[in-house]
Amino acid sequence: xxxxxxxxxxxxxxxxxxxxxxxxxxxxxxxxxxxxxxxxxxxxxxxxxxxxxxxxxxxxxxxxxxxxxxxxxxxxxxxxxxxxxxxxxxxxxxxxxxxxxxxxxxxxxxxxxxxxxxxxxxxxxxxxxxxxxxxxxxxxxxxxxxxxxxxxxxxxxxxxxxxxxxxxxxxxxxxxxxxxxxxxxxxxxxxxxxxxxxxxxxxxxxxxxxxxxxxxxxxxxxxxxxxxxxxxxxxxxxxxxxxxxxxxxxxxxxxxxxxxxxxxxxxxxxxxxxxxxxxxxxxxxxxxxxxxxxxxxxxxxxxxxxxxxxxxxxxxxxxxxxxxxxxxxxxxxxxxxxxxxxxxxxxxxxxxxxxxxxxxxxxxxxxxxxxxxxxxxxxxxxxxxxxxxxxxxxxxxxxxxx
Amino acid sequence: xxxxxxxxxxxxxxxxxxxxxxxxxxxxxxxxxxxxxxxxxxxxxxxxxxxxxxxxxxxxxxxxxxxxxxxxxxxxxxxxxxxxxxxxxxxxxxxxxxxxxxxxxxxxxxxxxxxxxxxxxxxxxxxxxxxxxxxxxxxxxxxxxxxxxxxxxxxxxxxxxxxxxxxxxxxxxxxxxxxxxxxxxxxxxxxxxxxxxxxxxxxxxxxxxxxxxxxxxxxxxxxxxxxxxxxxxxxxxxxxxxxxxxxxxxxxxxxxxxxxxxxxxxxxxxxxxxxxxxxx
Numbered sequence: 001x002x003x004x005x006x007x008x009x010x011x012x013x014x015x016x017x018x019x020x021x022x023x024x025x026x027x028x029x030x031x032x033x034x035x036x037x038x039x040x041x042x043x044x045x046x047x048x049x050x051x052x053x054x055x056x057x058x059x060x061x062x063x064x065x066x067x068x069x070x071x072x073x074x075x076x077x078x079x080x081x082x083x084x085x086x087x088x089x090x091x092x093x094x095x096x097x098x099x100x101x102x103x104x105x106x107x108x109x110x111x112x113x114x115x116x117x118x119x120x121x122x123x124x125x126x127x128x129x130x131x132x133x134x135x136x137x138x139x140x141x142x143x144x145x146x147x148x149x150x151x152x153x154x155x156x157x158x159x160x161x162x163x164x165x166x167x168x169x170x171x172x173x174x175x176x177x178x179x180x181x182x183x184x185x186x187x188x189x190x191x192x193x194x195x196x197x198x199x200x201x202x203x204x205x206x207x208x209x210x211x212x213x214x215x216x217x218x219x220x221x222x223x224x225x226x227x228x229x230x231x232x233x234x235x236x237x238x239x240x241x242x243x244x245x246x247x248x249x250x251x252x253x254x255x256x257x258x259x260x261x262x263x264x265x266x267x268x269x270x271x272x273x274x275x276x277x278x279x280x281x282x283x284x285x286x287x288x289x290x291x292x293x294x295x296x297x298x299x300x301x302x303x304x305x306x307x308x309x310x311x312x313x314x315x316x317x318x319x320x321x322x323x324x325x326x327x328x329x330x331x332x333x334x335x336x337x338x339x340x341x342x343x344x345x346x347x348x349x350x351x352x353x354x355x356x357x358x359x360x361x362x363x364x365x366x367x368x369x370x371x372x373x374x375x376x377x378x379x380x381x382x383x384x385x386x387x388x389x390x391x392x393x394x395x396x397x398x399x400x401x402x
Numbered sequence: 403x404x405x406x407x408x409x410x411x412x413x414x415x416x417x418x419x420x421x422x423x424x425x426x427x428x429x430x431x432x433x434x435x436x437x438x439x440x441x442x443x444x445x446x447x448x449x450x451x452x453x454x455x456x457x458x459x460x461x462x463x464x465x466x467x468x469x470x471x472x473x474x475x476x477x478x479x480x481x482x483x484x485x486x487x488x489x490x491x492x493x494x495x496x497x498x499x500x501x502x503x504x505x506x507x508x509x510x511x512x513x514x515x516x517x518x519x520x521x522x523x524x525x526x527x528x529x530x531x532x533x534x535x536x537x538x539x540x541x542x543x544x545x546x547x548x549x550x551x552x553x554x555x556x557x558x559x560x561x562x563x564x565x566x567x568x569x570x571x572x573x574x575x576x577x578x579x580x581x582x583x584x585x586x587x588x589x590x591x592x593x594x595x596x597x598x599x600x601x602x603x604x605x606x607x608x609x610x611x612x613x614x615x616x617x618x619x620x621x622x623x624x625x626x627x628x629x630x631x632x633x634x635x636x637x638x639x640x641x642x643x644x645x646x647x648x649x650x651x652x653x654x655x656x657x658x659x660x661x662x663x664x665x666x667x668x669x670x671x672x673x674x675x676x677x678x679x680x681x682x
Contacts, residue, residue, distance in 0.1 A: 030572065034427060043423045050419055057420035061571040063434055063578040225476035 016076040020059055023072040027059050034058050064391070212237050245269065246310060246355070247278040248285065250320030253336075258363035261389055262319055265361070269317075277310070283324045284344030285351060286335060303347060307354045315401045316351065316358040319389070322378040323364065329374050348381050359397045360386040366393070411440065411447040412582075412589045420577035421448060430516075430534055430556035432571070435579030437561060438624030444579075445515035445557040454555065455512040459501035461522045467529030470502040470516075471539050471548075493543050502533060506550035514554040520561055527570035535573055582625065584611060594629055601642035606632055609645050609655055613662070616650075618670040623661040631660040 013032060020027050035058050044050035052073060060069045212235035219234035247269060249262055270276055279289035279301070290300040327334035329344045352358045360378060362369070366388040369375045379386040385400050387393035405421045407413035413421070421444075424431035433441045449456035459470055475496045482490045489495040499507070505514040519527060533539045534556065538549035558574065560566060582590060587607050591598065610631070614622050623631075634657040635645075648655055654672055655661070662668050 026568065026572075034423075034429070034575075038423050038427055041426050043426050044419060049415065053416040053419040054423055056416065057423055057431075057575045057577050060578075061432075061568075061574070061576050062566075066578060222476060225480045226474075229480060 016055075016072075019072045019076045020069065023068045025059060025065050025068060025072070026061070031058050243273060244275040244310075244314045245273045245277075246314045246316045247276065248289065248316065248318040248320075248351075249278060249280050250283060250318075251280045252282050254283075254321050254323050255363075258321060258389075261363050265319060265389065279306070281320075282337060283320075284328050284335070285318070285347045286338075286340045286344055287342065287347065303350075307350070310355075312355055314355055314357075316355040317397065317401075318351075318358065318360045320360070320362070321364045322360065322362055322375045322386070323372045324374050326373055326377070329377060345377070345381060348378065352382060357401050358382070358385070359400050361389045361393065361397060362386055363389040366390075405448050405451055408447045408451045410593050411443060412586060412593060413444075413447075414580075414582070414586060417444070417577060417579065420575060424557075424575045425555055427575075428553040430558055430574045432558045432560060432566075432574040432576045433579060434560050434562060434576070436581055436622070436624050438626035439579040439581060440625060441559040441579060442515065442517050445513055445517075445559075448555065448557065449513040452513075452555075454510065455508060456515060457501050457505045457508070457512050457554070458515045458517060460517045461519050461526070463521055463523070465522045465526070467526055467533075468500075470500040470530070471533065472500050472503055472541060473498045474543050497541065497543060502530075502539070503548060505554040506537065506548055508551065508554065511552045512554045514556045516556065516558045518561055519558050520566065524567075527566050531569060531573065581614075584608075587611075587625070587628065590625060591629065591632055595632060595636065598632070598636070599642060602635065602640070602645070603632075605642045605645035606635060609648065609650075610661070612650055613655065613671060616671055619662070619667050620670075621663060621667060627661050627663075631657055634660050 013035060017027055017032055035055065038044070038054055038058065044054045055073065056066070056069060060066055214236050216234045216236045219236070220232065223232040223234050224230065247266065249266065255262070266278065270278075279291060281289050285303065287303050288300045289303055289306060292299060325334070325336075328336060332341055332343050333339050334343060360382050362375065364372070364375065369379070375386070385397075387397040387400075404418075405413065405425070406418055420431060423429075433444060435441055445458070446456060448454070474493075475498055479490060479493075479496045501514065505512050536549075537553050538547055540547050584607055587610075588603060591603055591607065607628075610623065610628050613619075616622075638656065640656055644656065650671065652672065654668065658668060658671065662671060
């Protein structure tokens with residue numbers, strides 16, 4: 001459809017783009033121009049749902065961002081009349097039909113029609129956009145204008161808009177983007193097993209480096225041929241997963257509510273790494289760790305010998321809520337279970353000294369960290385390498401472990 | 403040129419718009435979604451419904467971007483040289499065209515499917531940036547730039563095994579195929595098994611969704627498993643009532659093996675949990 005590009009100007013969407021950027025979506029000029037072009041070339045008609053779908057496929061690049069997008073979209077077009085297509089809905093359907101007929105006409109004859117229409121639309125849109133800004137500044141002026149039924153809110157009936165859409169759309173009580181169907185894909189939320197595996201798979205990247213030491217037959221033949229038959233050897237790096245991982249898991253007490261999450265991490269990790277060892281501790285790391293909680297009194301390993309046994313190139317993940325009384329962390333004899341000769345903080349320091357690649361994963365949501373004193377203290381001990389046990393946190397952790 | 407699904411493929415409205423945008427603006431369309439939701443099928447169906455030729459490039463862990471452009475078969479040339487073949491003098495005889503080259507050369511706009519791009523090496527998508535952006539590449543051996551006659555419709559699928567680089571993502575339009583809701587599922591099953599007894603269809607979908615809801619499952623069954631399962635139900639002459647009266651707790655649906663492919667998941671379904679305390 002050869003509609004003039006004045007239909008939509010980039011300015012119309014700048015507010016929306018800024019809102020998306022604020023929500024953390026990496027969108028910019030390129031996407032803006034795509035949107036403009038798509039609209040100008042008639043990819044979508046007059047349906048607001050279609051407009052939403054179009055924006056979504058242009059602005060969202062991965063499923064984790066879908067929910068953010070939905071929220072930003074809802075915020076940007078909180079009053080649906082600011083959507084560029086609602087004004088279009090005022091056009092009688094027969095005119096739209098005419099529009100199609102116009103296609104056959106020479107361009108000069110189409111122009112006056114189209115220009116007048118789009119001038120009006122633009123004017124109206126700008127006006128609405130302005131109102132929208134006032135609403136943001138003035139605070140909730142538009143919300144609570146009383147008795148906003150879903151349709152009233154949409155403003156179709158009140159204003160007598162007529163939409164060229166099917167029945168089913170009007171039956172729907174909630175806007176598509178308000179349903180937030182993708183909320184569980186948002187990576188700041190906590191994980192399920194599948195997502196755990198995906199996240200841990202990223203640790204596999206760590207193992208792709210190394211010195212070229214394996215003789216590459218194929219490549220040698222190829223290079224030799226290219227070299228007119230004079231032998232040229234090629235070596236490549238080992239492709240095996242060289243990453244070694246130690247997991248320290250806090251069990252019991254305040255960790256009970258996080259058991260399921262830790263279990264998932266544990267089973268995902270075991271699936272992903274052949275060279276994985278795990279140990280348990282309670283609340284804080286002291287001089288002993290164990291592999292089996294039921295026989296912890298008899299079968300344990302001293303933390304000291306653990307340091308001797310595992311080389312410092314092991315990557316270490318400590319999983320725990322880091323929530324305890326400060327005594328348990330800072331004083332000797334502070335443990336709830338036994339008389340420890342040295343404070344837990346010292347053991348944590350030793351752990352980090354021996355294993356330079358050590359991070360802490362905390363199942364407590366990050367927003368609640370500031371309420372617990374010891375979380376801050378341990379975070380400081382770990383030089384800020386404490387991450388929430390969410391997909392995003394795990395990603396950051398993987399980066400730090402690299 | 404609108405893609406609205408085909409008799410055997412139900413395309414939701416948002417998918418249609420994404421396809422339309424990608425075709426109109428001539429950008430690659432990246433499709434993600436749970437396994438078995440019809441990502442690869444989409445390219446086939448687009449090609450079929452628009453009457454285009456489909457060129458399918460299946461990516462493996464060893465695939466390199468260069469293979470999609472062309473390969474210079476130096477070994478054949480060396481052999482031919484030793485056999486004193488006439489072909490040797492012309493290097494063109496040893497350039498093997500890849501899928502991208504094939505798509506660029508096509509007479510009419512083809513549909514190019516780059517299937518499971520995440521299987522390849524991490525750098526793979528980056529190696530294709532220029533080629534997909536400008537739809538041209540340079541062939542060193544021939545000292546020629548190969549440009550597309552028309553820009554092909556490019557459909558890329560990914561299973562999310564590896565994250566794709568930002569630079570690559572920026573050049574694509576994106577669509578996430580959400581797992582279909584009950585209504586869409588019914589439509590999908592109906593196009594595959596027309597004339598299926600309504601009660602059986604509804605009970606089967608109801609039960610299927612219930613199975614999917616089980617939280618402990620490692621691999622949740624998807625559309626393709628549902629279709630296989632219904633095929634078995636039909637072949638086995640399962641009556642709708644059998645499905646209706648079934649309690650998932652302690653009782654497996656008939657042919658459950660078609661829905662859940664591993665033992666742990668079957669156990670989880672049967673006993674409600676794969677709970678293995680990590681104290682032990």
